[in-house]
Amino acid sequence: MSTVPAFKRLPRAVREQQMLDAAVKVFSRRGFHAASMDEIAEDAGISKPMVYAYLGTKEELFVACLHREGTRMMQAIAGAAAPDLPADERLWRGLRAFFGFVGAYRDGWAVLYRQARGEQPFAGELATMRARLVEVVAGMLDHALRAEGREIAAVDLEVVAYALVGATESLADWLADHPDADPEKTATRMMNVAWLGAAQLLHGATWRPPVD
């Protein structure tokens, strides 16, 4: 019988992307464990053995998702924030690119941020990416500091950078839950908090605890 087959035969590269799309979607909704390979396969419009043939086990599939979304995000940011710009300009462009990414790939963000953190085998992978970001931000701050002939202990710098990254992620989460919100506007608000605070620190202002 040469009737039209129920499902088209497609080249591997295309199917793989469809599978990844489905996987990201399902993982983001259900979480790693609660997501079933059957549901992912069904959502991708394909049968389960194909998923195993192309992307491997459930863990490997999840890692593949992490990789795709992660590099997507990193490239978006790296592409926007040229290293030879002044610190505030770099920060602004980085933030804008980042919120743009989250706005465009909400599911991808949810997988990276909400799901991968808790699960033992993947937390490390994520922590690495996060650490790279923190390092970049810390480097930026340090650079700005040195330009003013000032210096701060490395730990403090790292912690401040950590706080900024955390605040940004948190707002990204807020953005992911508010489909109507504007990524650009959110980036501006984040910049307000981050930069006005950071600039104070850079200029040598320090808050000290009261002696009670």
Place this chain on the structure above:
Amino acid sequence: MSTVPAFKRLPRAVREQQMLDAAVKVFSRRGFHAASMDEIAEDAGISKPMVYAYLGTKEELFVACLHREGTRMMQAIAGAAAPDLPADERLWRGLRAFFGFVGAYRDGWAVLYRQARGEQPFAGELATMRARLVEVVAGMLDHALRAEGREIAAVDLEVVAYALVGATESLADWLADHPDADPEKTATRMMNVAWLGAAQLLHGATWRPPVD
């Protein structure tokens, strides 16, 4: 035979706390799905049916953990930050109490923050608690603003509060992973970022995006 029994008989209230301790520990390590009731029971030094008898199903057990750790945290914060103090003082005391809690109950924090966020049935519960915190912070900022005769759109206020809460959570996470770090010192660093930034905003400073 009246020999010493292998396991002591203990009153319900005590066993329940032991079970909750074990559950929080295991959930924090493995995540909700990967944690098994068998492991929790074993860790609590008790058999599985006892867990079901006292705390109910796995979901109910997890909710019980959430509740215990959540109220513990909320009470620590509420007890420290009296509402009639000036904003910076309140913020400082709240932060100190919060980081104190995280330092003391790292597993509890991990369950609340890392595990409960991704899992569908519990995310709502957590979001509510989080929302209460954001509201408190936003209220604090608003109060400080009005004292200076200024005002900000409610959305902006909420977003700034959200960013502050996010930054704090992020640092808490950092603290949870660095057992040697000092909660008090971490709180100070957070205060630096938060307050110097917030104070700038309160005084009417605004960052605006370049027109490119």
Place this chain on the structure above:
DNA sequence: GAGCATACCTACTCGTGCGTAGGGTTACGC
């Protein structure tokens, strides 16, 4: 010290979901 409630156990059932065996069909090179 008889009765009863409470604390506690071993040993099962049964559903769910990962991963695979084994086979069918379409395209493409030669």
Place this chain on the structure above:
DNA sequence: GCGTAACCCTACGCACGAGTAGGTATGCTC
């Protein structure tokens, strides 16, 4: 037009883990 490789399926085995059935021992009350 024929072999071969790539694409795709239905249908299963099997392990793991939630939840329970049914029973034992211990302390408390009167």
